[in-house]
Amino acid sequence: MAKMPVSITVNGQRYEREVDPRLLLSDFIRHEIGLTGTHVGCENGACGVCAVLINGKTGLSCLAFAVQCDGDEIETIESLGTPSDLHPIQEAFWENHGLQCGFCTPAMVLTAHELLSRNASPSRAEIIEAIGGNLCRCTGYQTIVDSIEQAAEQMRAGKEEAA
Amino acid sequence: MTTTMDPRIPPSRQREKPGQDLKWIGKGIRRVEDPRLLTGRGKYVDDVVLPNSLHAAALGSPHAHARIKSIDVSKARALPGVAAVLTGEDVAKSTGPLPCFSNPPTEQRCVAIDRVRHVGEPVAIVAAESRYVAEDALALIEVEYEELPVVMDAAEAVHATGDAVIHPERGETNVAIHRVFEFGDVDDDFAAADAVIKRKLRWPRSGAQPMETCGATAVFDEGEGKFTIHVNSSMYNYVGWLIAVTLGVPVHKLNLVPTLAGGSFGSKLFIHKVPVIAAVLARECGRPVKYLEDRIDNMTACDHHGSDRIYDCELALDADRRMTSMKCTVIDDYGAYFQFGIGHHGNALSQITGPYQIGSVKVDITAVFTNKCQQGAYRGFGSEVSNYVMERMVDAACAELDLDPVAFRKTNFIQPDQFPYFIPTGNLYDSGNYPAVLDKALDLLDYDGWRQKQKDALAEGRYIGIGLATCQERSVFSSTEFWSLNDEAGFALTSSPEGVSIKIDPTGNAVVSLQAPFWGNSPETMATMVLAEKLTIDPANISITYADTDHGVSGTGPGGSRYTVMLAGAIVGAVDTIKDKLFKIAGHLMEADTADLELRDGAVGLKGVPGKEMTIADLAMQAHFFRLSFPDEPGFDTGLDATTTYDHPLTTMPSEDRKDLGIYYPIMGHMCHMPVVEVDIKTGQVKFLDYVAVHDCGTMVNPKTLAGHIRGGTAQGIGTALYEEYKYDANGQLQNASFMDYLVPTAHEIPANMRIGHVETPSPFTEYGIKGGGEGGRMGAPPALAAAIEDALKPLGVKADFLPLTPAKLRGLIREAEAS
Structure with a gap:
């Protein structure tokens, strides 16, 4: 199988690679460029664990080929906070015990990030709708909804303070 | 507290008594695991x-x-x-x-x-x-x-012969084991019964299905002749x-x-x-090899499907409506292999009579082989099934004899002054307060209020049901459960220890080596909190590592809701060793008797003399680098560390005839689950209106993470009760081997606001009185939901004797009820 050139920007950095046309975006992110914060749970688009932001919208990286994302801008969990400087969403997940094993967490946080970027004050029903495609086997979801609700509040407060 | 001198109960080895004024234990602190997990820095097996x-x-x-x-x-x-x-x-x-x-x-x-x-x-x-x-x-x-020939039906599997026998080397049968256990005078109790309730119950095959599958990366070093496997x-x-x-x-x-x-939930046991x-x-290749199951591998061949049982039960009651005896005949479909024997039934027998005073019990167990993935472990390890069976029988008794489910439970509960309490199988319940848990749940839910709303709704043609389950939450297994039910014991192990190594570095910081992995629980937080408490140091000065087998000591790891109790035991032991040395060093330097010293706020101080103290950091520097400042006695040798193994706090051997299984799962928690559901009788859909769960896990280490276990376990219990089942067809094809078809609950399927309550009845046998709490939610939700649905459909006379109660199956029951 002839390799194909791709140019994908991940977390602001452009990566030029020659890849198999069948290489999944999830494998490109994890194995070609070594960002292992994106996890893989089912590889058939049913669990949502591999979600990343593709041009600002959440997409399942196990359902896209890397070559389809040529020229795209991808954001992964590594683009948000760091352990010593958490993003407000991550801070809220920490405070509310919105994670246990942490395997679905990067996708949950990114999904929340996308939601809050288009809706600064989501209702609980809207939060549940947004994470409806992300499975979590540990938490029972309630504390995830709490986390996102609190993150929205804090981010609104932060913006008001800045204004 | 145990004041009993019952010779069957070994003396308590508890060092740290419950009820102390504690600084860290009991606080809902944020987990120390989280910052790296939240930022994608956690290293899982594929990383x-x-x-x-x-x-x-x-x-x-x-x-x-x-x-x-x-x-x-x-x-x-x-x-x-x-x-x-x-x-x-x-x-x-x-x-x-x-x-x-x-x-x-x-x-x-x-x-x-x-x-x-x-x-x-x-x-x-x-x-x-x-x-x-x-x-x-x-x-x-x-x-x-x-x-x-393919064998799929567990009841038929018993009769298979010839080529349909799956393990001919074990004999001409697919019966893996058949045993009858009788504890107490079952026949007499049934002969004397005023009423006997009978039900057939079905528990479906589901599984843990953590979001990460099983994986390994192996290296073989030919020079050393040695494998390293991550x-x-x-x-x-x-x-x-x-x-x-x-x-x-x-x-x-x-x-x-x-x-x-x-995630594991047992499946990575x-x-x-x-x-x-x-x-x-x-x-073979002389190169590192990574093997990671994909989801289909994990669903079809993970070796960890959950219990799959058919029950025939009879419950005997006397004229005062006290339960006196229970008989169960159970066929359990173990699938193609038999890795843990019928350990799952040992687990069930540890709390088979639930929270009730039932004097005798008989269990006839037939484990069969079929052509399915073998059973392993899934949150409850078989005791979640006996919880379901016991509670369904209690509900059946209440329905048939027109008894109030709350009052009936209260009458039959083991009372708080009866602990420690031996159940007929020989297992001991260390402590408990079941009426307190039930009362708290009734109060939290506003039970009477919901009963009124239920009546009002019915008048409008809406079917609301209130479920009630009062269940046991055994914790801290002893390994005897794995073999005590075998015909022959085989390797009759009696150790299920937990070790820990703690090293205090020269600046007074602690490194703790655990002997078991993180699998979604909170071992780093637990170890940090217990160590900070016991050694009076700051959690920020503690770091946690995971020992491999080269550097580790004995440790059984999480499973059977044991880990927090066992780890606390190991840490208390290790700190006592470190403390002895700190006191020796401080005593020498401060010219004080070690008996006059105490740990306070990161220092060793002279009792009653504020300001007269040396910090642990100063003492650690002395311990690591200044040997000649101290007497030439072994107790002063360089270093400040301890490795301690904590054995099961309370276990005894089974009797030869197995009329007494011994004490093997005694650290007994309890829970009351009360869901309120509405059933749409046109579609069979079940909607949550409310949910209350009150748990008693003894002294709580961290209420925040305990509530997390309860909510998460309940979500899995909801899956088991309403959605999840591995569906094999007659040819043995698994028809729902993906998350498209095997329906794990999403955020839409769980209660919007599940409310958690806690009662704390400390164990007299474990450090600080802690009990386990890792599995509880899944051990209480299924019977509570079956009860809620049956209660909702009571006006139609629907009986729910099986799980999962999917919309289609519920519609079937409603249709049948309406036709008759």
């Missing part, structure tokens, strides 16, 4: 990347039961990028059967030889330059099968050495290195097939 690695894939059998007539791997081997293709026979040249804890064992191979016994069982394995190429190679392997398994410092036996190397020539696990496949290929 182990070694240079020059190969990637493996396994060819699963398409047949449920067949002889392998021939395998042609030549085309697969010829594919560019393929390093090795091995059949079962190839593997068997160097590698033995997988570990098995039943007696006699069933022979299971990591790659089948001659015969396949379930769909998805590996028949060949490949290592290649990428997972993609490895999967290409699978498609080129040609296998010729001769199909054998794997997301637990119990590696307990029984991991059995992997070396399988691989045919001395035990010290295998190092198992734990990784974070992306002891992973054997996956690391052995990776190791066999690594030895």
Whole structure:
């Protein structure tokens, strides 16, 4: 199988690679460029664990080929906070015990990030709708909804303070 | 507190009494695990990347039961990028059967030889330059099968003969074991009964299905003759050495290195097939090999399906409506292998009579082989099923005898002044306060208010139901449960320890080495809190590591809701050792008697003399670097560390005749679950209106993480009760081997605001009085939901004797009820 050139920007950095046309975006992110914060749970688009932001919208990286994302801008969990400087969403997940094993967490946080970027004050029903495609086997979801609700509040407060 | 002098109860070894004024234990602090997990820095098994690695894939059998007539791997081997293709026979040249804890064992191979016994069982394995190429190679392997009769129905499996016998080497039957256990005078109690309630109940096969599958990266160092395997398994410092036996190397020539696990819920209790496949290929190829199950591998062949039981039950009551005796006949479908024997029933027998005073019990257990993936562990390990059965029988008694489910439970509860309490099987309940838990739940829910709303709703044609389950939450298993029910005990192990190593560095910081992995629980937070409490140091000065088998000591790891209790025991022991040394050093330097010293706020101080103290940091520097400042006695030798192993706090041997199973699961928690649901009788859909769960896990270490276990376990219990079931067809094909079809609850399927309450009845036997709490939610939600649905549909006369109560099945029950 002839390799194909791709140019994908991940977390602001452009990566030029020659890849198999069948290489999944999830494998490109994890194995070609070594960002292992994106996890893989089912590889058939049913669990949502591999979600990343593709041009600002959440997409399942196990359902896209890397070559389809040529020229795209991808954001992964590594683009948000760091352990010593958490993003407000991550801070809220920490405070509310919105994670246990942490395997679905990067996708949950990114999904929340996308939601809050288009809706600064989501209702609980809207939060549940947004994470409806992300499975979590540990938490029972309630504390995830709490986390996102609190993150929205804090981010609104932060913006008001800045204004 | 135990004031009893009952000779059957060993004395308590509790050092740290409950009820102390505590600084950290009991506080809902944020987890220390989280910052790296939240930012994608957690290292799970697929994040182990070694240079020059190969990637493996396994060819699963398409047949449920067949002889392998021939395998042609030549085309697969010829594919560019393929390093090795091995059949079962190839593997068997160097590698033995997988570990098995039943007696006699069933022979299971990591790659089948001659015969396949379930769909998805590996028949060949490949290592290649990428997972993609490895999967290409699978498609080129040609296998010729001769199909054998497929055994799928557990009740029919009992009668199978000839080619339908799945393990002929064990005899001409698919009955893996049949045993009848009787505790107390069951016949007399039934003869004297005023009423006998009978029900047939069905518990479906579901499974843990963590978001991360099982995986391993193996390296074989030919120079050292030694394997190193990175794997997301637990119990590696307990029984991991059995992997070396399988691989045919001395035990010290295998190092198992734990990784974070992306959830387990029991299903990563002891992973054997996956690391052995990776190791066999690594030895063959002389390169590191990674093998990671995909989701289909995990669903069809993870070796950890949950219980799958058919019950016939009878409950005897006297004229005062007290339950006196219970009889159960149970057929349990174990699938194709039998790795833990009927340990799951040992687990169930530890709390078989629930929170009630029932004087006798008889259980007739038939474990059968069928052509399904074998059973393993799933949150509850079989005792969640007996909780469901007990509560369903209680509800049946209330329904048939027109009794109030709350009052009936209160009458039959073991009362707070009766502890410690022996149940008929010989297991001991250490402590409890069941009326307090029930009262708190009734109050939290506003039970009377919901009963009124239920009436009002019915008048509008809406069907609301209130469920009630009062269940046991046994914790801290003793290993006797794994063999005490066997015909012959085999290897009758009696140790299930937990070790810990604590090193205080020269600046006074602590490094704690755990002997078991993180698998979604909070071991780092627990260890940090208990150590900070006991040594009076700041949590910020503690770091946690995970010991591999080369550097570890004995440790059984999480499972059976044991880990927090056992880890606390080990840490208390280790700190006592470190404290002794700190006191010796401080006593010498401060010219004080060690009896006059105390730990306070990170320092050793003279009792009653504020300001007269030395910090642990100063003492640690002394301990590490200034040997000649101290007397020439061994107690002053350089260093400040301790390695301690904590054994089970309270366990005894079973009797020879098994009329008494001994004390083996005594740290007894309790819970009350009360869901309120509305059933749409036109669609069979169940909607949550409310949910209250009150748990008693003894002294709470961290209320925040305990509530997390309760909510998460409840979500899994909701899955078991309403949605989840591995659906095999008559040919043994698993029809729902993906998350598209195997329905794990999403955020839409759980209660919007589940409310948690806690009661704390400390254990008199564990450090600080802690009890386990890892499994509770899933052990209470299924019977509570069955009760709620039955209550909602009471006006239609619907009986819910099986799970899962999916919309389609509920519609079937409603249709039947309406027709009759």
